[in-house]
Amino acid sequence: xxxxxxxxxxxxxxxxxxxxxAAGAYYLTTRTVQSPWPKEKQFLSYTRRVxxxxxxxxLALNSLDDFVxxxxxxxxxxxxxxxxxxxxxFSVYSIDWExxxxxxxxxxxxxxxxxxxxxxxxxxxxxxxxxxxxxxxxQDVADAIRHKVAHVQNVFVYNTGRCGSTLLTRxxxxxxxxxxxxxPEVFSIINMAVLRSRRAKDVSPxxxxxxDVVSDLDEDDMVKLxxxxxxxxxxxxxxxxxxxxxxxxxxxxxxVLLIGDLMYRAFPSAKNIFLYRNGMECFESWIRLWFKSxxxxxxxxxxxxxxxxxxxxxxxxxxxxxxxxxxxxxxSDGSTGSYAVTVWVGTMQRALELQKxxxxxxxxxxxxxxxxxxxxxxxxxxxxxxxGLKWNPGEDGEEAENMKKSFVxxxxxxxxxxxxxxxxxxxxxxxxxxL
Numbered sequence: 001x002x003x004x005x006x007x008x009x010x011x012x013x014x015x016x017x018x019x020x021x022a023a024g025a026y027y028l029t030t031r032t033v034q035s036p037w038p039k040e041k042q043f044l045s046y047t048r049r050v051x052x053x054x055x056x057x058x059l060a061l062n063s064l065d066d067f068v069x070x071x072x073x074x075x076x077x078x079x080x081x082x083x084x085x086x087x088x089x090f091s092v093y094s095i096d097w098e099x100x101x102x103x104x105x106x107x108x109x110x111x112x113x114x115x116x117x118x119x120x121x122x123x124x125x126x127x128x129x130x131x132x133x134x135x136x137x138x139q140d141v142a143d144a145i146r147h148k149v150a151h152v153q154n155v156f157v158y159n160t161g162r163c164g165s166t167l168l169t170r171x172x173x174x175x176x177x178x179x180x181x182x183x184p185e186v187f188s189i190i191n192m193a194v195l196r197s198r199r200a201k202d203v204s205p206x207x208x209x210x211x212d213v214v215s216d217l218d219e220d221d222m223v224k225l226x227x228x229x230x231x232x233x234x235x236x237x238x239x240x241x242x243x244x245x246x247x248x249x250x251x252x253x254x255x256v257l258l259i260g261d262l263m264y265r266a267f268p269s270a271k272n273i274f275l276y277r278n279g280m281e282c283f284e285s286w287i288r289l290w291f292k293s294x295x296x297x298x299x300x301x302x303x304x305x306x307x308x309x310x311x312x313x314x315x316x317x318x319x320x321x322x323x324x325x326x327x328x329x330x331x332s333d334g335s336t337g338s339y340a341v342t343v344w345v346g347t348m349q350r351a352l353e354l355q356k357x358x359x360x361x362x363x364x365x366x367x368x369x370x371x372x373x374x375x376x377x378x379x380x381x382x383x384x385x386x387x388g389l390k391w392n393p394g395e396d397g398e399e400a401e402n403m404k405k406s407f408v409x410x411x412x413x414x415x416x417x418x419x420x421x422x423x424x425x426x427x428x429x430x431x432x433x434x435l
Contacts, residue, residue, distance in 0.1 A: 037064045042099045045079035045133045048072070050105075052127055059316040061192065062094040062185040064103055064132075066124050079133055083141045088239035090131045092232050093123050095189045095225075097214040102138055102186075102229060104131040113240070114173060117166055120185040135217075135225070142228040149234040149246075154270040155387060156263065157251040160347045162285035163277035163369045167407075169251040171380050174402040177389045179241050180249035186229055187256045188318050194222055194259050195321055202326070219262060226266040247389060254343055255321040257350040264358055271387050272362055274351050277369035279344045286340040315339055322346025376407045 050067035058066070076082050083090075090104035091113065107113060107126035116122035133141055155178070159165040166182055173180035193215045200213050217225065230250075237248055256263070263270070277285075315336055323332045323342035327349075332338045354362040365386045372379045377393070380403075384391045393400040 035065055036069050037096075037099075039098045042101055042132060042134050043136070045076040045082070045101075045131065045137060046073040047076060047129055047131050048074065049129050050127055052125055058121065058124065061189050061316070061318065062120055062124060064094065064096055064130065067127060067130065076131070079137050080140050080144045083133075084144055087141070087145060087232070088236055090129075090232075091123060091236040091240075092184070092186050092229050093120075093127070093130070095186060095193070095229075096132065097193060099132060099134070100136075100215075101132045101134045102225075102232070104133070104232070105129070106131070114179075114181075117170070118183050119181045120183055138228050139224070142231045145235045146231055149231060149238055151246055152234045152238065153247045154230065154234070154267055155247065155249040155273065156267070156270055157249060157273045157275060158257050158260070158347075158351065158363070159251070159254055159275040160277055160282055160344050161254040162282045162289070163275050164372045165251050165275050167376070168275060168367070168372060168380070168383075169249065170406045171376065171403065172249045172384075174399070174406045175380075175384070175391055175393070176243065176396065176399055177245065177384065177391045178247040178249055179237060179243075179245040180251065181233075181237065182251050183253050184233060184250065185253075186233075187226075187250075187259075188253045190222060190226060190229075191256050191259045192317055192321065193217075194219065194262065195255075199325070222259075223262050223265045226262060230267065247387075253318060254347050255318045257347055257354070258321060260350065260354040260362065261357065264354075264361055268361075271364045273365045273367060273383070274363040275367045275369070275372075276348065276351070279341075279348075281369070282344045283337075283340055287337075290336065319343065322350075377403065 049070040051070055052067055055066075089106045092102060093105040094103040095101075096103055105123050105127040106129040107123070108128045111122075111126040113119060113122040113126070116125070157165055157168065169180040169182040172178050193213075197213050197215070233250075234248060238244055238246060319336075319339055322328060322345070323339040325346070328342045328346070332342060351362070365383055367379070367383060381391060393403050
């Protein structure tokens with residue numbers, strides 16, 4: 001009896017500690033802090049030198065608040081002329097809905113943004129200067145350089161998450177026929193704005209009641225925004241690539257499937273891939289990612305048993321994009337595990353919906369994780385052939401060696417997602433029982 005009481009007390013103290021830590025973390029990430037960035041519409045473009053804030057893990061979507069300004073804003077009166085001469089130095093980083101502008105960043109000189117597994121992280125960590133272009137000037141800027149990238153073939157990789165998409169991106173970028181970018185954040189930022197607008201309209205037709213809406217742009221405007229943003233991204237990637245490869249593979253976050261209908265309108269000539277994985281394997285992979293040690297696992301198990309699971313992790317907005325929707329909101333308990341399930345179910349359902357809407361467009365290639373894992377080079381060869389690209393690594397010894405390295409190396413090495421032995425400490429089956 002005494003032992004049971006002691007165990008209960010210890011478990012309660014452990015849970016209280018975790019709740020306290022979670023509450024403190026929540027406060028630190030949500031407290032109101034005076035921002036050094038304007039929070040109203042900007043009518044002129046500007047540049048500003050910055051220093052990235054030190055963050056080991058970035059959960060929120062990219063924004064100007066990721067940076068500490070080092071100087072005052074410098075107005076750019078002729079942004080078209082500026083971009084024509086220096087635009088290749090900047091890549092699209094985010095959208096600032098309050099300023100009504102597209103945010104681009106310039107990395108520290110000599111930085112290769114492709115070295116880091118995730119493009120958005122490389123941008124954030126290496127940024128030395130930002131360029132803000134108001135929506136009102138964006139079309140003129142895009143039109144000024146559009147002819148230079150008109151021949152670019154865009155390829156979009158949609159996926160369920162935890163399905164080998166980063167490996168596929170690294171492998172594609174190692175070829176001579178295509179370059180690849182892993183998760184540029186701007187697509188998810190646009191998706192979340194569209195999603196909030198759509199759901200607000202479903203809840204209330206009264207515009208004054210839609211407090212969650214972050215932008216007044218309608219969906220036609222969002223299509224134009226997508227088109228112009230990718231034009232600017234293509235321009236940077238084409239000019240930054242030593243081989244100027246004009247087939248650009250964009251691996252997207254899983255949530256971008258929700259605006260697949262807008263992507264269809266914005267990029268009618270794009271090629272599209274859907275990469276997916278068995279649902280249970282996908283879920284187990286999320287578990288391995290989150291529970292890095294037995295200590296974390298034990299603490300979260302204690303919270304679960306005490307009914308305090310929803311207090312444990314803070315779930316970023318884009319990860320809730322499916323779970324907070326009308327299909328799942330009544331069935332979710334608000335936990336990270338529950339959201340992980342809705343991600344897989346939601347992406348699979350949305351992929352089927354898009355196929356029914358536009359079967360000639362969604363998808364040019366369906367790729368199963370097991371096929372990629374079993375025969376990486378063969379699968380990549382077949383994939384590129386399906387996209388109309390001829391690729392023979394045997395003709396180039398250096399390319400063959402680079403390809404071999406991309407398949408052997410952990411595709412997410414250097415990030416918190418990297419698979420180290422500590423990730424496998426808790427038993428996955430026991431974790432699934434817990435959830």
